[in-house]
Amino acid sequence: MKGLTPQNCAVCGQPVVGRCRVDEWGQYFHEQCEFKPCINCGRVVAMGDLHLPHNRQVCSHCIDKVVQKDAHVQWVYDRVQEIFEKNFLSLPGRVPVEVVDPDRIVKLSRNNYDGRYPSGLTVSGGIGLFGAKMNHKVYMLDYQHKVVFGGVLAHELLHVWQNEHRVSLPPKYCEGFCNLGTYLFYSYLDNELSKKRAEKMMQEPDPIYGDGFREVKQIFETEGSRNLEKTIQILQTKAKQSKRIFRL
Ligand SMILES: [Zn+2]
Ligand SMILES: [Zn+2]
Ligand SMILES: [Zn+2]
The missing domain is CATH 2.10.110 (Cysteine Rich Protein)
Known part of the structure; x- marks a missing residue:
């Protein structure tokens, strides 16, 4: 000093x-x-x-x-949707989003509580309305900054997309793809906080959320031609191939 x-x-x-x-x-x-x-x-x-x-x-x-009110949620939702559309992915209609406190999100996530509060949670099931095959709802943890909120919302909405299209991928591809949504949101915003968070994602050591994400990002930027729906197809093919190799 x-x-x-x-x-x-x-x-x-x-x-x-x-x-x-x-x-x-x-x-x-x-x-x-x-x-x-x-x-x-x-x-x-x-x-x-x-x-x-x-x-x-x-x-x-x-x-x-921080995002608490419906109007703020809608604003962030619109930005996320815009980013997905630019990258060739359309969501199944307007997915309802509710901001909830930690106790509620833990209760909703049932057995998945590992000592940390989930920042977002997707629930899909039953019959959908307005053109969607399933009924989806996203729960978001309260007091999240709009940058953080948007990153989490993008992640959850890509779970919605996978559920709607009955896509079943191994965890590293499933979560890696959702995290790619988060990363795209941060990249489009390009401010101090989003840059810091994007850098952290590039250094995340977790085999699923870190390595899995970086593998999916690499595929998206090369074979996937920066097209999200095409990237999912490639991931499905790769997952099938590795299953086959594993059985030999
Ligand atoms: Zn002091
Ligand atoms: Zn702060
Ligand atoms: Zn996830």
Whole structure:
């Protein structure tokens, strides 16, 4: 810190002297002040920021941009749909989206709770209306920044598409394809937060959500000719081939 202008701690607001820590956005804070990251951008949050139950918090940069109201949901939905259409994929009608709290989304996801709250959830079943074969609904976790919300919504809507078309792919292709939707949303927005999140996706170590996504992205950009529906067909063919090889 020597030679720098004195800074105030991003958590408690008091001047920072001596040893301190820094978050991924370059904000300084005392070693003894607790690091609680914003659920959206990862910045350390201040004591006066929004602290929600279940150890969730939203920083002052994100609070005005969270998606809660229907009008905001519709705005993000339209952007996602636009991006899918540009990449040659049409959704089965308008899929209802509901913003819910962590308790509700955990209840809805039944046995899938692994200690983390799902940020989105797709439920498909029964007979569809208005030209859709099935009935779909997407549940979205509350207090998500519109960039994050759009990324999650794009992921969920590609599950809807796969369910509607009865596409059954191995997890790395199924989730990898949904994550490609997230990545496309971030790429079209091209702002600081979306860039950071896109970079994280490129470094994600998970074999399904990371490696699977990057494999699907590679296929989309080469053989898939940046066409989402064509990419799904290629993935289905590849999945069948690997099953055949596996049986030999
Ligand atoms: Zn402090
Ligand atoms: Zn934030
Ligand atoms: Zn998924």
